[in-house]
Every structure is written in structure tokens, then in C-alpha cells.
Amino acid sequence: MKELSYWERFMNSGRVEDYLKFKSCMDQETEGAEERERGEYPDAGFYSSDGDSTKGDAYR
Amino acid sequence: MQDFTVVTGIVLKATPIGDYDRRVLLLTKERGKISAFAKGARRQNSRFMASTNPFCFGEFKLYEGRSSYNIVETGISNYFAELRDNFEGAYYGMYFLEIADYYTRENSEDKEMLKLVYQSLRALLAQSIPNPLVRYVFELKSMMTEGEFPGIPADIVYSESAVYTVDYIAKSSIEKLYTFNVTETVRAELKEIAERCCKRVFDHAFHSLEILESL
Numbered sequence: 001m002k003e004l005s006y007w008e009r010f011m012n013s014g015r016v017e018d019y020l021k022f023k024s025c026m027d028q029e030t031e032g033a034e035e036r037e038r039g040e041y042p043d044a045g046f047y048s049s050d051g052d053s054t055k056g057d058a059y060r
Numbered sequence: 061m062q063d064f065t066v067v068t069g070i071v072l073k074a075t076p077i078g079d080y081d082r083r084v085l086l087l088t089k090e091r092g093k094i095s096a097f098a099k100g101a102r103r104q105n106s107r108f109m110a111s112t113n114p115f116c117f118g119e120f121k122l123y124e125g126r127s128s129y130n131i132v133e134t135g136i137s138n139y140f141a142e143l144r145d146n147f148e149g150a151y152y153g154m155y156f157l158e159i160a161d162y163y164t165r166e167n168s169e170d171k172e173m174l175k176l177v178y179q180s181l182r183a184l185l186a187q188s189i190p191n192p193l194v195r196y197v198f199e200l201k202s203m204m205t206e207g208e209f210p211g212i213p214a215d216i217v218y219s220e221s222a223v224y225t226v227d228y229i230a231k232s233s234i235e236k237l238y239t240f241n242v243t244e245t246v247r248a249e250l251k252e253i254a255e256r257c258c259k260r261v262f263d264h265a266f267h268s269l270e271i272l273e274s275l
Contacts, residue, residue, distance in 0.1 A: 008102075026145075
């Protein structure tokens with residue numbers, strides 16, 4: 001949906017820079033979609049947390 | 061009880077209004093150029109977000125409010141989305157929309173201009189004829205359709221092929237307009253004829269043309 005906002009801005013301004021921003025947004029969306037299609041999830045399997053690691057047997 | 065009307069047309073322009081709304085300029089088969097309000101069209105997940113962008117062609121269900129039409133539903137048959145992938149194609153498309161906006165009047169029927177815009181955008185996507193040729197044909201045919209074509213300039217002798225091509229553009233139906241191609245020489249002559257006619261007829265500078273000329 002973000003690319004549609006950039007597209008609207010370009011259609012109103014007619015500026016080359018606005019078209020390039022739109023295209024860049026489109027390319028990022030396409031890249032993300034392709035990664036998901038290939039089964040590549042950048043954060044898959046890795047949980048990062050700022051907290052301490054869990055402590056087992058805490059009830060003892 | 062609200063009175064709804066359904067029109068077939070293309071979005072010429074879309075202007076943001078407030079935080080979430082859009083004012084849309086439509087060229088329609090039934091009512092010529094009309095302005096319509098699309099409430100909430102710029103909200104995330106709005107059903108009007110995509111369908112009220114320029115180039116969208118299809119059906120628009122409207123109700124007539126106090127000061128303008130309001131879009132209630134859209135049924136888009138062609139988004140011409142591929143034009144967005146191509147920088148040059150986008151500018152040619154914008155140019156055609158600008159000319160259509162220039163020529164058409166509010167609430168004055170202009171079916172032929174709508175057909176011309178639609179077929180010309182399709183020709184840009186088909187790429188069977190070069191974009192510059194689509195442009196010259198569009199410029200000449202739009203003038204002819206609106207009764208403003210001043211004729212081939214008489215001070216220069218153009219080739220038989222160029223004269224025949226202009227004659228074909230004048231006599232052809234819009235559906236059969238983009239079914240030919242020409243040599244580079246004839247294309248250069250058409251460019252000159254179209255440029256001279258545009259200079260004579262259009263009293264307006266088209267923003268997208270300025271960018272196209274610089275490409």
C-alpha cells in the first residue's frame with residue numbers, strides 16, 4: 001500500500017525524484033515477497049531478547 | 061432515498077484532501093468530465109486506495125451529494141498498472157491524461173476522447189509500435205476528434221507516406237488507430253507535423269511533456 005502513496009505523490013508532482021522513490025519502494029516490496037516465496041525469513045529460528053536467558057527448575 | 065448513478069470512465073487526476081480523502085477527476089462515457097469525492101481513500105486497506113488512482117478504468121458508482129459526486133463503489137477492469145513499471149511509459153500516460161483534461165469539459169459528453177485515451181494507454185503497454193509514434197498519433201487524433209486539427213502545414217512538402225499516414229489517422233476509427241507502423245523517416249515527419257500543430261492549437265504547457273522532452 002505504501003507504494004500507492006508514493007505513486008499518488010508522483011502523479012501529482014510529476015517529479016522524477018518522486019518516481020524514483022516509488023520505484024525504490026516497489027523494488028523493496030518485490031524483494032521481500034521473493035524472499036518469502038523462497039522460504040527465507042531473516043529472523044526465522046532466532047529469538048533475540050534483551051532479557052536474561054530462561055532458568056529451568058525455578059520452582060525448586 | 062439516495063439516487064445512485066453508475067458511470068464508466070477513467071481517472072484523470074487524484075488529489076489528496078485532508079488526512080484520508082481524495083478528490084478524483086473522472087472522464088466518463090455518460091457525463092464527460094466530473095469531479096468526485098472518495099472518502100477515506102487514503103486510509104490503509106481502503107477499498108478505494110488503488111481504484112481511485114490515475115489510469116484506473118472501469119465502473120464508478122456515485123451518489124450526487126450537495127456539492128459534488130461521491131464514490132460509493134468501484135469496479136475497475138483495467139488498472140494499467142504496468143505503466144508504473146516503466147518510467148517513460150508513465151510520463152507518456154500522464155501526458156495523454158493531461159491532454160484529455162485540457163480538452164474535456166465538466167458534464168459535457170466526450171465518449172471519443174475517453175476511447176482515445178483508453179486505446180492509447182493500451183498501445184503504450186502493447187509496445188508493438190514505439191511510444192513516440194503513439195504520442196504523435198494521440199496528439200493528432202485528439203485535435204481531429206475535437207475539431208481543432210489545422211491540417212498538414214502547407215509551407216513544407218512532406219512525403220506521400222507521411223501525408224497518407226495523417227489521412228489514415230483522421231479517417232480511422234479509434235479502435236483501429238494503433239494497427240500500423242512507419243519508417244524512421246516518416247516518423248520524423250510525423251513528429252514535425254504533430255509539433256507544429258500542437259504549437260498552433262494548444263495554448264497550454266503540459267508539465268509531463270516538459271519531462272518527456274528532456275528524456
